[in-house]
Amino acid sequence: ILNVEQSPQSLHVQEGDSTNFTCSFPSSNFYALHWYRWETAKSPEALFVMTLNGDEKKKGRISATLNTKEGYSYLYIKGSQPEDSATYLCAFPSTGNQFYFGTGTSLTVIP
Amino acid sequence: DAGITQSPRHKVTETGTPVTLRCHQTENHRYMYWYRQDPGHGLRLIHYSYGVKDTDKGEVSDGYSVSRSKTEDFLLTLESATSSQTSVYFCAIRSDRVAYNEQFFGPGTRLTVL
Numbered sequence: 702i703l704n705v706e707q708s709p710q711s712l713h714v715q716e717g718d719s720t721n722f723t724c725s726f727p728s729s730n731f732y733a734l735h736w737y738r739w740e741t742a743k744s745p746e747a748l749f750v751m752t753l754n755g756d757e758k759k760k761g762r763i764s765a766t767l768n769t770k771e772g773y774s775y776l777y778i779k780g781s782q783p784e785d786s787a788t789y790l791c792a793f794p795s796t797g798n799q800f801y802f803g804t805g806t807s808l809t810v811i812p
Numbered sequence: 813d814a815g816i817t818q819s820p821r822h823k824v825t826e827t828g829t830p831v832t833l834r835c836h837q838t839e840n841h842r843y844m845y846w847y848r849q850d851p852g853h854g855l856r857l858i859h860y861s862y863g864v865k866d867t868d869k870g871e872v873s874d875g876y877s878v879s880r881s882k883t884e885d886f887l888l889t890l891e892s893a894t895s896s897q898t899s900v901y902f903c904a905i906r907s908d909r910v911a912y913n914e915q916f917f918g919p920g921t922r923l924t925v926l
Contacts, residue, residue: 735914744902744917745855790854792915798843798862798906799870800915804854 724791728772835903
């Protein structure tokens, strides 16, 4: 079992604030790092797949960076909106075809 | 849309009864996964399959069995349900056509064991 950790566990921000959270993962045998967005009562949806050290991906107001040498990825949300409220999961695929998920960061954006 | 359906979507059962959950996909993906979601634990892998009749255990496989007799269906069975198996169960497929193989999830099955 691989240890994938996310912090903080939950976050409450005001509408318009920018925020970020962290996923840490084993730095050895890196293959890829996935970010998912998970809204309540729905199923997780893929946001980003990060593969190279120094990768930076962006989708609208959401962006992510990757540091494979130190084993962490940051997810940033600029100008948070209520519709950004969700749980953000990272997942670390192992070479054995399994995905190890973090416990997620629950984001609540207060209007 | 990866064409994944789960049935049933909701089920209430009693301790000691067998339960089977079905995951169905329409796109012939090789890899299929069963996860359970519990507060404070995120998603934990129960079992996965890498082809017809090829399956392997995940992190929390005790009390669960799986079968995959055809590519499109992956069944999860609780032989004798216990209250600790009350959870939301998600099926996922791993696309063979997408670079770096991200997973796509079904809508989930909410199981309550009384």
